[in-house]
Amino acid sequence: MGLFSFIKDAGAKIFGIGKVDAEDAIEVAVEELKLEKAAVNKLRETIVGLQLQIEHLNIFIDGDIAVVTGLASDQATKEKVILVVGNSKGISIVDDQMTIEHKEPEAQFYTVVSGDTLGKIAKEFYDDAMKYSVIFDANKPMLTDPDKIYPGQLIRIPVID
Known part of the structure; x- marks a missing residue:
């Protein structure tokens, strides 16, 4: 797949605090490493908690960039891990x-904008607002309610026949 861009300030908070106001650059660097390690641990817990099947999961965070490696059971799982991170x-x-065990068609990713609903997005991609459930199901378990999407969030739009 490659590189995916996200909105840095949208989404679930994984870093414990904002900017560190330390004068000593070494202390700042050490604190940033601690935050990145804590963020990686939180992301791993989230991925495991969502029961996403990925072997040898490794996440490396450097500033606002996350590198993810591992073996996903399928394309959907791989895409969901990307979205969680x-x-x-x-x-x-x-x-x-990441690599995958079974090759499948890749879903499109869509960035939610203000005023979007899953029905509106389904109408745009599938010409049928009632297919919102396809998008909702494709983004489970990260989405728990079809009405709980937010601007800046990236979601999967799966290929359908």
């Missing part, structure tokens, strides 16, 4: 270096 506050780019 990228839809985290503080991450603006996900470098997808």
Whole structure:
């Protein structure tokens, strides 16, 4: 897949605090490393908690860039992992270096804008607003309610026949 851009300040907060106001550059660097390690641990917990099947998951965060490696069970799982990581506050780019066991068509990604609903998005992509459930199902378990999407969030739009 490659690089995916996200809105850095949208999404779930994974970093414990904002900018560190320390005068000593070494202390700042150490604190940033601690935050990045904590963020990686939180992302791993989230991915495991969502029961996304990926072997040898590794996430490396450097500033606002996250590199993700591992072996996903399928294309949908791979895309969901990208979304979990990228839809985290503080991450603006996900470098997808994952592989998959079973090759499948790639879904499109769509950035939610103000006023969007899953029905409106389904109408745009499938010419049928009632296919909102296809998009909702494709984004489970990250989405728990079809009405709980937010501007800046990236979601999967799967290929349908």
